Amino acid sequence: EVQLVESGGGLVQPGGSLRLSCAASGFTFSSYAMNWVRQAPGKGLEWVSVVTSDGSSFYADSVKGRFTVSRDNSKNTLFLEMNSLGAEDTAVYYCAKDGGAWPKYHFDYWGQGILVTVSS
């Protein structure tokens, strides 16, 4: 059974930083691209970033230059380093498994999500 479990969220001040993690199990983690998708309170879904199976990364324009996605295939873990956070980054962040080693943006399994709140 595929399981994705996010951690590391919480309250952070504007301009601050936070690092999210997503622990994966139930599939060959190293063989799949992994995504982050976020959802602001009461809003829709927004794709944030993807990392390929071998570590190449791509970002939405809204986070480019501030967020860094990475992975540790030896620990089956996905990361999202978030810097220069603003109120607009307040959201539930989901990790989502992709359908292949290179991004297909086929989000077949999702974690339960972790809340990030940016506020003073």
Added chain:
Amino acid sequence: EIVLTQSPATLSLSPGERVTLSCRASQSVISSLAWFQQKPGQAPRLLIYETSNRATGIPARFSGSGSGADFTLTISSLEPEDFAVYYCQQRSTWPPTFGQGTKLEI
């Protein structure tokens, strides 16, 4: 980026009814369209991919159709557990984008 417009925003229905949700793209996405279901406090769940393919474990009452820029999700007979928010998503053109959602309520 491709904008996906879902209609209606909200639908009030009863169990047993048939429902069709619409998703219209600002340009053709060919057949690269998926549908997700999201219940309160839960993650989205993949229902349909590539327009009409049901994801693993999805009941046959869910079906998808369409092509180009116009797509529909049909639930043939609503079950109580189907009342949720439904999102469409395209992966034809980067970046992947989602519709704003349609809420099915009793």
